[in-house]
Amino acid sequence: MARETSGVMLGSIELFCAAAELESFTAAATQAGITPAAVSRAIGRLEERLAVPLFVRSTRRMRLTDAGRAYHAQCRQALAQIVEAERELTGRQAEAAGLIRVSAPTTFGHSVLLPLLPAFRRRYPKVSIEVQVSNRNVDFTEDSFDLAIRARTPPDSGLVARQLLDAELVVAGAPSYLRKAGKPKTLQDLAAHECIQFLLPRTGQKVPWEFRDDGRDVQVETDGHYTVTDDVLATLTLARAGAGLVQTHRYLMEQDLADGTLVEVLQRFGGRSRPFSLLYTGTRHMPLRVRLFIDFLVEQSQRLQLEGLGALTRRRR
Template identity: 60%
Template sequence: MTRQFDDILLGSIELFCSTAELGSFTAAATAAAVTPAAVSRAVSRLEARLNVRLFVRTTRTLHLTEAGRDYYNQCRAALDQLVEAERMVTGRQSAPSGLLRISMPTPYGHYRVLPLLPEFTRRYPDVKIEFHLSNRNVDFGDEGFDLAIRGRAPADSTMIARTLEDAELVVVATPGYLKLHGTPDSPAALAAHNCIQFALPSNGRNISWLFRDGEEEIELPTQGLYGCAEDILGAVTLARAGGGIFQTYRFIVDEDLKAGRLVELLPNYGGRSRPFCLIYPHGRHVALRVRAFVDFLVEQLRKGERG
């Protein structure tokens, strides 16, 4: 059998990944206890083999090219898989380590996940975290993410989905807005008000508001002067400024409600929620850092629910 990867090539790939993660030849050289020239030669060796540029180099900066980013994502996943395979065979129970890349929606990141990350890294100091705040769906294979948090479980059978929580929805406005325009006493009364619109990133359509009237669940389109796309926090900021009425997650506006900056409307029609799920690729060997983060996040959110 002809070998496709000799020891030198595998070492070059490791040095390339380290350079991409640390941002310089010098830092990668220090981490690997070699010279910066050796790292530079390793990267050049890969570029010659692939016939592509992996980095854009200037006198002060070093950035991955688009091809470099794609190659890094695949190489990092392959190297991590080798480490996990070795751990499985030898039975070594080492601590979670390596780079963990997470994609999450903007509001859930700001209000739920990011405040928990310092505790996670205190527990697992060898895990480096790169987080991506966006409401769009990501491609795990092409973009190199380990985990994603989304508003619904995917139909894709290659993905594992764990429900993190059903986040309660609440309708809010400022006391100033209500003083000028009155307080609606039913969902139907919202037709006479300026309801801030939020468009779903997946299809660009304004999202309907959800209510419960006794046993009946209501999905109600609303209308207003303002439309917000991509980032729901923009619509919340507008509501805080008195721009209109908005339905959002209670965890975003909880402090505003307690402080009286916002007022909860239509509580008798409340109680609806939307789910948030933690999604990651299905595989026999899930990286230890991924398993650790999944267990940690579920544990912390359940602890928060218990108070």
């Protein structure tokens, strides 16, 4: 029987799948522990072999061609079958064990990550999990973390980023505050309101409020006499007490909106969201327990996104 593939080509297919899923040759290279040029050459050899372009490349972005999307779906399935075959032969899946250290912000940690952990340990009972719930950006090398979840990816981190959830932003205030100050009807009205501020841990700068105005994404610099550091959930506590308006993720305040503790305002300027991403160093020889945990978080986050993030709040209460 003629040999139709090779170890070199199989490696190129793995790099192609990584580049397709991460939408970046650089991220795929970081994950594989090689240079972006090596990824480009490998995919170039693959395109030459197939005689079709797999990616449309530009200076600003990279995307799959129609042929690339079809090929990726088949390759992903084939690679998954190979991994499963190896696990059945070697029993590696049953050997997932050891400690996973993960850092998550307070919002995602309390509402999403922590409630999911028991289900993961039911699958892999030999795995232990240490969670740092903090908005501080961790140093993967010095702090020895395997994974971090953040609402913002450090621009020069060199880390692999996998999006987990895209969480809608809303503005709300307590009825007692709105009776006193009135409801803002335009973005300009925010200048006359107490807007509860949150400072970014890394920069110490105020987080700008984000809106969509006539189809355009806009940021508004707001001000107020209350400033919160470290814990975003504290801004909600202040808002419930009537201190002013707050902008945060809808899923965090959905129960407050449903029972009238908070009232949403400026709905016609809504539609903005902020993604939560899973960050890791992407070392080539990643421990099985960490790889399985990444797959689990991505799978569960996609399910939650489809169900609607408000289900999280309803299940907790």
